[in-house]
Amino acid sequence: MKSRAAIHVGHGKELVVDEVNIPDPQPDQVVVKLYSSGVCASQLHQMHNPDTPTPGLLGHEGFGVVTQVGSGVTHLKEGDAAIVTWVPREPVQGRWRAPAAGVTWQEEKLEGSTYTWGEDAIVWGGYVVKVEDDSPRDLSSIVGCAVLTGAGAVTHTAKVRPEESVAVFGVGGVGLSAIQMAAVVNAYPIIAIDIDDEKLEFAKQFGATHTVNSSKVDPIEAIIEMTNGGVDYAFDTVGLRITNEQILPVTKSGGSGADNIGGMAVLVGMPGPEMTLWPGHFMFHQRQYRGSLGATYPDKDFNMYLRLYKEGKFPLDKLITKRYKLDDINEACDDLNSGKILGRAILEY
The missing domain is CATH 3.90.180.10 (Medium-chain alcohol dehydrogenases, catalytic domain)
Incomplete structure (x- = not known):
């Protein structure tokens, strides 16, 4: 045809x-x-x-x-x-x-x-x-794509729970989907990070409770200060080297002990060929860094997202x-x- x-x-x-x-x-x-x-x-x-x-x-x-x-x-x-x-x-x-x-x-x-x-x-x-x-x-x-990638990273990769703190770097379609799903599961605070004030204001319509313009302030310092030590989960939906490297140090610190685990950084955006991270994040603070590649159960999740839309939640x-x-x-x-x-x-x- x-x-x-x-x-x-x-x-x-x-x-x-x-x-x-x-x-x-x-x-x-x-x-x-x-x-x-x-x-x-x-x-x-x-x-x-x-x-x-x-x-x-x-x-x-x-x-x-x-x-x-x-x-x-x-x-x-x-x-x-x-x-x-x-x-x-x-x-x-x-x-x-x-x-x-x-x-x-x-x-x-x-x-x-x-x-x-x-x-x-x-x-x-x-x-x-x-x-x-x-x-x-x-x-x-x-x-x-946009919804399953962003929302799936929140629900399936990180498994965010109510009152856990979230930072999302980049507020395009994928980032906004992550922010919205974080709001659906009652995360708090939900911090949106971008270099565009208009996009950051737009992110508030999807559940962002705080915003950081990373072109005006150091986002690592800002997030650590506003959360008193770092977030439970940080998501990079951009994929640039600078954001690849920022999402781990903005997570909370863990320490010695079997269950004294730090925060989780989740790479969602398509990355470049390399990045640099301090190994002490993993050893001394027990922080975690992982990827999220289309984290979805399509047959179940797609109809769920559409139902959430009909219910006014997404x-x-x-x-x-x-x-x-x-x-x-x-x-x-x-x-x-x-x-x-x-x-x-x-x-x-």
Whole structure:
């Protein structure tokens, strides 16, 4: 079948929106007619990385309706409302991804095992999660990455509990999702850290109780002072070296003893090649540092997030602040790259 998609044709080049050819699904694939897709900074990393294979397809959080189902897929049927994501429904050991989808453009196969920057997507069935039929066509897309990544880091990686303290570095779509979930589980205080005062003010709508502009003050000193020693959990949703290195010293100190454990730093944003940490954080203070890579149980969590939205506890509608058409994808990427987007932007088809 013919469809339209945004194609990454080369490093440093604008995306090309053009007609592509989608084959019939393999036994383990499904085809989804998409209504919306999130615009995630992870795709900017891919576009700016000269090692990313091209030509290729991009996007990894979308919502639509299943239109074709491979013979080996049993959890979906035609007509199901579904979210396309990048996290397998069932855990796969190691850094694994499905094979390329098989889409062609100008008779050339396109790279990409999952994609949502297009009107239709053919993807491995394990990346497609059934949700309730009345799920909103526009808002549901960001559950497939921004929400699961930020909220999942809070609930599943850190397992934050009521009255535990939280600091979130970076208040884009992922950071705001972490802040909102921290509010849902009654964490306190919830400290938002960013370099943009407008974004910090916006974060208060999602549950931030305190804010720190790290371009004006030392965030480590500020957080330690306002918490009288450090937070229980600190999350880096940015991925820069400076934030990689700041989240551990802002956590509370532990000490000697079997259960005298310090705070936990959680790396959520895509990191660079290196960082430097003082080993004494681990030895003398028993602080912990770990990563969080899409910490979610898709079949259970996706419908939970959508239910929380319906109950007024997780404002997906406020989280989405910009909307674009597929033909405007380069403008959307430029706006995201230049920091013009509060929250999350989406494409609507």
